[in-house]
């Protein structure tokens with residue numbers, strides 16, 4: 001295909017393939033992990049290297065064409081229409097420096113690749129609950145890791161970004177080169193610049209004491225109450241979440257699970273003392289399944305057991321200041337055994353620890369005890385009920401928040417200002433005006 005403007009075609013400029021909607025490879029290249037989202041850009045550029053990224057950004061800027069960047073589509077909750085979709089999924093590379101304890105990755109790299117490469121040196125990165133998620137998109141949104149209470153947000157472990165600004169200039173930013181811009185990108189970078197790679201710290205973690213305890217939903221109230229009390233006592237070495245999981249009442253779901261509620265307590269403890277730390281939850285109610293034990297870091301996905309295949313979903317999230325008695329009642333009404341809800345997952349991930357500091361940071365969970373995250377599956381017969389179910393849940397839990405929420409859990413929101421403090425929002429808006437005066441780079 002030929003996308004031509006002022007006699008220069010995109011194909012002339014890049015080494016990777018360029019697809020328009022009539023090309024057979026278009027749909028696959030534009031596809032997102034969120035199968036509910038069907039991007040329909042005018043053109044998709046399958047970047048083969050960083051030079052392709054620079055050329056595409058320059059072309060979009062010169063021709064005032066909107067630009068969207070996608071690595072895996074885990075963050076896709078709205079379809080892009082028109083413009084250029086820059087697909088970075090081929091820019092996969094990982095270099096581990098075991099002495100400096102760092103990983104340098106390309107823009108299309110997924111966490112799985114970093115976890116496996118780092119594990120060969122007894123090291124671990126700050127990935128989230130699914131290792132299938134892209135390193136760069138996750139980190140630009142702050143990155144709330146499985147081990148976040150112990151080591152902080154992933155964005156705060158970045159040492160440098162390779163960036164391309166909308167004027168087509170490419171450079172490295174770090175704590176010493178353009179430190180103010182670096183700080184903004186580390187957590188506020190989506191829609192600000194295009195990133196071709198980053199270098200981040202790794203941590204000396206070869207295994208955790210982790211996994212999940214599963215309780216019957218009938219014990220929801222006892223388990224949630226025990227969890228809220230227990231979570232306040234945890235040291236930073238312990239990371240946890242409580243999750244209300246409802247299997248759909250569908251023909252392909254085993255009858256003993258269909259429509260049933262289970263309560264999972266996900267847990268990952270770094271260093272000695274994990275078993276002792278978890279003991280109060282093991283004793284809280286009869287445990288249906290105890291899948292917590294010594295876990296090599298390469299199996300860290302077992303803490304949350306997120307879906308591995310693309311599915312159509314809509315998500316929403318909010319920060320919670322504390323699971324007070326009133327908050328517990330609200331959670332039980334919205335997600336407990338008697339709740340009339342179509343949401344298969346409502347999760348409360350414990351924040352605090354190394355994520356709580358606010359000092360000079362773009363991302364922070366200061367003042368928040370939990371990140372609530374809910375997911376609905378956009379499949380018949382319940383698809384149409386999902387948006388209202390998420391709105392209803394957010395409204396029910398709003399009294400227990402403080403207007404802030406981790407960026408990556410906000411879901412399909414027009415206004416993302418909740419992710420940052422007022423002062424960070426102001427600086428981000430100014431930076432966007434300066435770096436992208438035509439407002440072309442989409443989030």
Ligand SMILES: Cc1cc2nc3c(=O)[nH]c(=O)nc-3n(C[C@H](O)[C@H](O)[C@H](O)COP(=O)(O)OP(=O)(O)OC[C@H]3O[C@@H](n4cnc5c(N)ncnc54)[C@H](O)[C@@H]3O)c2cc1C
Nearest residue numbers: 071072073074075076128129134137138143144194195408
């Ligand atoms: C199953 C699942 C589990 C998750 N678990 C966690 C978790 O534990 N913690 C957490 O913090 N988040 C989590 N998330 C959210 C996830 O981190 C965000 O959705 C993130 O944006 C996904 O990044 P991606 O690159 O994989 O997705 P994409 O959809 O490809 O990218 C997301 C956005 O990032 C931006 N972007 C991507 N690449 C670039 C680039 N090279 N340059 C500039 N901008 C870019 C774009 O704006 C893009 O729209 C989870 C999501 C899912 C679906």
